[in-house]
Amino acid sequence: MPQPFRVVTWNINSLRLRQGLLPDLIGALDPDVICLQETKCPDDLFPPELAAAIGFPHVLFRGMKGYNGVATFSRTPIRRHETTQDWVGRNDCRHLAAEVDARGGPLVIHNFYVPAGGDIPDPAVNPKFAHKLDFVAAARDHFAATPDLRRSILVGDLNIAPLEHDVWSHKQLLKIVSHTPVETALHTEWQQTCFTDGLRHFVPPEEKLYTWWSYRARDWLAADRGRRLDHVWVTHDLRGALRRHVILKDARGWTQPSDHVPVCVELSL
């Protein structure tokens, strides 16, 4: 009997500030695994009772002071996977790979927080943009070496909106970091190493699709100038198991919201 398996990715933008929203997320999506980014929480300050309190007793995290940080919560036991790494030699807590028990055997879930890249889309003058390009290229090269990867899911805030209709205006964002041709080309190369785009599997490319709306808009809902920065990819063997997706846009209107909303993909395993 196949079982649903739901994975959620959410850039929570401070775990300690927004942990009280997790029960709302769980009530809306009933996930099996939750991957968070931008926890901004050092490991020794990770709330010790949180995982049990929300019904996800198995949790792994990699955090640091002030910036970045990822955490993966699971209903069932998980183990840190040996492919967890730093990618470009900085210990800045942007990746966590976990092996999760599921029907049919373990799944490996990669939780990524790709560098945002600063404002100027030129690696020669902006070291943050250079770091972003180097990071994505390193991740691409890693997965290019394992083209037959199976039972793996890659999620996270990848900070790149790859397709024309992943942004509110393709033409106006071509020189804006997150949608420049050099980034979207690298992003596509990375995805095509091993993975199917789990959101565009359900939504045709000519349809607008966003997961992030800036804090800086006067009225984010009315302006609707969003971008699709958060992604769920699955290895090709799992493509036939994809059942549905949810982009929890309501979460952008919650009290004291993140600027990203939770994204859920359900597979039938």
Next chain:
DNA sequence: ATGGTAGAGATTCTA
């Protein structure tokens, strides 16, 4: 063309 908001934690950086 510009500036707009949010979070951490220290009086500025990152997004």
